[in-house]
Amino acid sequence: MSGLMPADRPWRAIREIRRTKKEIMCRNIKTLFNFEPPATDAEIRASALQFVRKLSGFNSPSQANAEAFNRAVSEVADSAHRLLASLQTSAPARDREVEAEKARERSRLRFG
Numbered sequence: 001m002s003g004l005m006p007a008d009r010p011w012r013a014i015r016e017i018r019r020t021k022k023e024i025m026c027r028n029i030k031t032l033f034n035f036e037p038p039a040t041d042a043e044i045r046a047s048a049l050q051f052v053r054k055l056s057g058f059n060s061p062s063q064a065n066a067e068a069f070n071r072a073v074s075e076v077a078d079s080a081h082r083l084l085a086s087l088q089t090s091a092p093a094r095d096r097e098v099e100a101e102k103a104r105e106r107s108r109l110r111f112g
Contacts, residue, residue, distance in 0.1 A: 029054075033084055036093035041077075044084070048077035 029050050032039035052072045053059055061069035 032080070033087050034089050034091060034093050035096055035099075037096075039084060041081075044080045045073070045077045048073050048080055051076055 029047050030043075032043060032047060052069060056065075056069060056072075058065065058069060
């Protein structure tokens, strides 16, 4: 899709945006907020790496792009640390094992 859709067909633009959002949703990035124990540096970095991989389209960047790729991972991880530290909730912290069991059950129901 390039450019804006004609003004007489705005529904096409909305439909295209919805379709595109569904296709590009990255399901491998896990929620890290409000868990006990809190997310580790390694979990935050892994999430940042997955995010940068998704944005760049690289699983492993070339030598020419490695510096920019690694810098982006570090910057995203730093931002994620700041975000997680600044968020507040009154909800009780979630238990990782309980959430993992729920995910396994959803997967079992979905894939058999």
